Amino acid sequence: MIPNRIWQLVARKLSGEAGIDEIRELETLLKEDAELAYRVHLYTRYFENPSGGPAENSRQEAGQRFRERLSREKTEKVTPVADLKNKTPMRGKWLVAAGWVLLAVLSVFLYRLNSREDKGNPVTLANEFKTMPGTRSKTTLPDGSVVWLNSESRITYNKDFGVNNREVALQGEAFFDVVKNKAVPFIVHAQTVKIVVKGTAFNVRSYPGSQKVQTSLIRGAVELINEADPEHPIQLKPNEKITIRTGKRQLAEVPEKPGQKTETYHLDTLRQLAQTMTIPEVSWVVNQLVFDNEVFTEVIDKMEKWYNVDIVLINDALGSKQFSAVYEDEDVVQALEALQYVHHFDFEVKGRTIVIK
Numbered sequence: 001m002i003p004n005r006i007w008q009l010v011a012r013k014l015s016g017e018a019g020i021d022e023i024r025e026l027e028t029l030l031k032e033d034a035e036l037a038y039r040v041h042l043y044t045r046y047f048e049n050p051s052g053g054p055a056e057n058s059r060q061e062a063g064q065r066f067r068e069r070l071s072r073e074k075t076e077k078v079t080p081v082a083d084l085k086n087k088t089p090m091r092g093k094w095l096v097a098a099g100w101v102l103l104a105v106l107s108v109f110l111y112r113l114n115s116r117e118d119k120g121n122p123v124t125l126a127n128e129f130k131t132m133p134g135t136r137s138k139t140t141l142p143d144g145s146v147v148w149l150n151s152e153s154r155i156t157y158n159k160d161f162g163v164n165n166r167e168v169a170l171q172g173e174a175f176f177d178v179v180k181n182k183a184v185p186f187i188v189h190a191q192t193v194k195i196v197v198k199g200t201a202f203n204v205r206s207y208p209g210s211q212k213v214q215t216s217l218i219r220g221a222v223e224l225i226n227e228a229d230p231e232h233p234i235q236l237k238p239n240e241k242i243t244i245r246t247g248k249r250q251l252a253e254v255p256e257k258p259g260q261k262t263e264t265y266h267l268d269t270l271r272q273l274a275q276t277m278t279i280p281e282v283s284w285v286v287n288q289l290v291f292d293n294e295v296f297t298e299v300i301d302k303m304e305k306w307y308n309v310d311i312v313l314i315n316d317a318l319g320s321k322q323f324s325a326v327y328e329d330e331d332v333v334q335a336l337e338a339l340q341y342v343h344h345f346d347f348e349v350k351g352r353t354i355v356i357k
Contacts, residue, residue, distance in 0.1 A: 018351075019351045020332065023134075126157060127158070127159065127161070129149065129154065130154035131149045131153050132151075132152070136287070141161065142161050143161065143181065145186065146176075146177040147175070151306060151308070155168045155171075165184065167187040169190075173203070173207065173284070174204055175201070178197050178200055181198065185197065186198065186199075193226055195224050196224075198220075200222060201219050201220060202217045203215070203216040212243055213244045214243045216270055217236045217237065217240050217241070218279070220238065221238075223235055224244065240270065241268040241269070244264060273326070275326065289325075290326050291323050291324055291326075294322060296323060300356075306332075309353070310353045311356060314357050315357055323339055323342050323343070
């Protein structure tokens with residue numbers, strides 16, 4: 001049975017009209033029902049990504065698949081209204097209202113699906129797995145490798161993945177636990193960086209516009225090949241983190257002194273936090289948002305993705321201040337209030353936008 005209030009909140013969140021209080025209410029309601037939370041995740045995935053996995057042959061086919069899914073949900077999960085009228089009259093009315101909410105969500109989805117312009121692009125043959133803003137998810141690839149995706153992230157891979165190749169393209173952040181296969185190496189493409197592995201666990205952060213790719217190796221070994229310097233691959237060892245600068249600006253950089261080599265990457269050692277026994281770079285996999293002496297601009301970027309909000313920083317002097325914190329169940333307001341104890345600042349919530357002064 002689908003609560004009317006939850007679908008009202010889902011519809012407002014998808015349309016971008018939900019405020020902070022409504023997003024907090026939705027998160028609280030979904031935490032109380034894991035099965036319902038998963039169903040909401042499936043519907044919203046269809047809303048944001050009509051293909052929902054393997055590529056569709058047409059927009060009409062994508063819409064038909066969505067309608068069929070809703071039809072199956074009604075058949076399998078919801079008791080007919082007529083059968084409830086004799087038992088609890090109010091429940092029948094409640095189900096009708098929930099049905100109208102589902103219809104509204106479906107209508108918005110179909111409107112968006114059919115109103116998109118056809119740019120004449122060929123239909124892709126790649127499979128896709130993605131997450132919405134403010135969500136994290138896990139999937140198993142055809143070869144048995146497990147992938148966790150952080151907020152606003154996606155991976156794509158060919159239909160023959162696992163047979164003759166194991167290559168994925170990443171946008172965003174993902175943690176990979178790769179199954180060993182010496183004959184077919186596992187390759188991750190992230191911006192201008194190619195990460196080659198045979199069996200290992202590692203995290204890659206590569207959001208569009210960041211002009212950097214960060215790889216944190218937990219176990220095994222990986223080799224990174226930068227498009228800017230393909231003849232010098234970089235070998236990464238367990239408990240190491242590498243940040244590679246990418247983008248056109250990097251390719252055009254000139255050393256300050258003759259003979260000086262331009263550094264395009266930086267190596268760090270991963271460390272485990274004593275209070276949580278987790279490594280900050282991969283803590284998101286266990287649903288922890290961790291800042292370990294990070295500048296406020298980085299903190300803001302992570303909070304925007306984690307909580308699905310827009311944060312505007314007016315106080316420029318605050319941008320370079322460093323913060324450390326660990327969050328699990330806190331909402332964005334509670335998180336910011338805790339950060340105020342580290343460095344004083346004021347903030348104002350305006351719907352989904354937060355202004356920091």
